[in-house]
Ligand SMILES: [Fe+2]
């Protein structure tokens with residue numbers, strides 16, 4: 001490769017930065033729909049190039065949406081009412097319902113924090129890297145801590161997005177339901193933060209790509225894009241990630257915590273598909289639909305290709321292998337395959353159900369290898385119990 005030749009002899013940290021910048025530029029170049037590229041560009045600049053998620057202790061994101069104050073108080077969305085009832089009945093207490101007295105030792109091979117086959121560290125031998133058992137355990141501990149840190153950052157985003165959506169949504173029943181989701185997301189933030197703080201005793205900064213998506217959702221004025229992004233895309237990503245981690249850890253407190261969170265998230269996606277199916281079938285023009293189809297596709301690709309634990313790479317592997325080698329190692333790992341499988345098996349049927357997989361989009365999804373997920377069950381056909389049966 002020409003790039004490899006050019007970067008020969010460049011110190012590893014500088015080389016990582018060059019590869020990262022090229023990576024980020026190519027992400028933005030790949031967005032095909034100019035309207036979608038324009039709407040995402042400010043967030044991409046803030047997240048990928050200015051690295052606002054990493055450079056200070058807090059970030060101000062300008063909200064631009066309108067609050068819909070309902071003076072009719074019409075309760076005319078029975079499915080949403082039913083979802084609200086279920087959400088009220090199934091509230092739980094992160095303090096009482098989880099056993100925080102559990103002793104967690106992420107380095108204990110008897111109760112692996114992540115199953116040993118999750119990351120194929122032996123494959124690093126191709127790059128001249130040999131990790132002994134203790135180094136593998138340390139790398140696994142870092143990866144789990146990185147994942148849970150991203151869950152925590154994502155939950156903070158979900159807390160604010162659900163609050164914004166509760167303000168903007170036009171159905172009274174949706175506002176009631178939204179209030180329960182705000183409570184759910186607050187509780188999720190609480191339990192992930194507590195687990196990281198008291199059990200793993202370490203956190204990672206927010207991943208730049210996650211920052212871009214959250215910043216984009218916080219600042220977009222269109223309530224249905226916010227809704228699509230948070231309730232369908234990010235919740236779908238979260239469900240995939242939570243169940244992948246649940247199925248690959250033996251640590252009992254973490255398994256239980258994830259099980260509780262997954263039941264709530266299933267309702268959140270259900271809310272998203274109910275609201276958007278209704279809105280997309282009556283409330284938008286063809287041009288607006290095309291823009292939303294393109295937006296969803298671009299975000300799906302971002303989620304598929306961009307969460308590769310670079311913060312762990314920079315901490316532990318920079319200098320031992322290049323960033324591109326790390327990307328290849330992660331993308332081809334069984335862990336990533338399982339995660340993608342879990343995520344897209346839920347996400348794609350939902351996009352179909354709300355009407356965003358038109359014949360125009362088929363070719364794009366086929367090329368990305370995602371079309372085969374289309375005929376699975378969507379969130380309106382799945383109960384919390386169905387999702388629990390899926391857990392191992
Ligand atoms: Fe959540």
Ligand SMILES: [Fe+2]
Nearest residue numbers: 158235265268
């Ligand atoms: Fe959620």
